[in-house]
Amino acid sequence: YVRSSFDSLSSSLRGLFGSPRELQPLTCLCIVDVDRTLTGRQGDTMACPGNRVVSGSYDDAYGGGNLTLSQLGQHVWETFCGSCYVRAITAHPHRRPNIPVAESVVDCNEGCKANEAARLAGELGVAKEEVYMFDDKAENIDPFRGTGMNAHQVSCGTREGTHGLCGADLGEIRNSKGVTTCPLP
Numbered sequence: 001y002v003r004s005s006f007d008s009l010s011s012s013l014r015g016l017f018g019s020p021r022e023l024q025p026l027t028c029l030c031i032v033d034v035d036r037t038l039t040g041r042q043g044d045t046m047a048c049p050g051n052r053v054v055s056g057s058y059d060d061a062y063g064g065g066n067l068t069l070s071q072l073g074q075h076v077w078e079t080f081c082g083s084c085y086v087r088a089i090t091a092h093p094h095r096r097p098n099i100p101v102a103e104s105v106v107d108c109n110e111g112c113k114a115n116e117a118a119r120l121a122g123e124l125g126v127a128k129e130e131v132y133m134f135d136d137k138a139e140n141i142d143p144f145r146g147t148g149m150n151a152h153q154v155s156c157g158t159r160e161g162t163h164g165l166c167g168a169d170l171g172e173i174r175n176s177k178g179v180t181t182c183p184l185p
Helices: 002-017 071-078 111-124 138-144
Strands: 029-032 052-059 065-069 085-089 103-105 131-135 150-153
Touching (some): 029 071, 029 111, 085 111, 103 111, 111 131, 131 138, 138 150
Parallel strands (some): 029 085, 131 150
Antiparallel strands (some): 052 065
């Protein structure tokens, strides 16, 4: 409800103040995972020098610590996603402050993310082939195969077991078609 109210307000403001280009409906949807995609391992800027610690903001995922934004978490609006609708789908059980993209769907993992991505695309009127999902876990990417949507695993250069370490770096955020996972080590 809050997110749809925000979108309505945003749309109204664009109508009052926006340029003609901004008045056109957006034609793509970027969906990002939160933990180890928008964020990196809490407090770790040694292994992840491009990440930024948000002082005073606790993040309880993966053992907890100071919220630490990945490159994507700091610059998501500067990627191609900045001209798309942007939503977050997380496995985390609740919404958290100071995450740069509102968590549209919480407590959602694996196949749930592909189902919710399709639902969001339908609500926003975005064609499935213009949906782009970014997540650090292969098991969240694989269910997108055969859906017509695009999904790419991120944090491929820095791993911590089955999940990312530093989160997504900007070079991984691309509007390429298909479903890709990180190469096996």
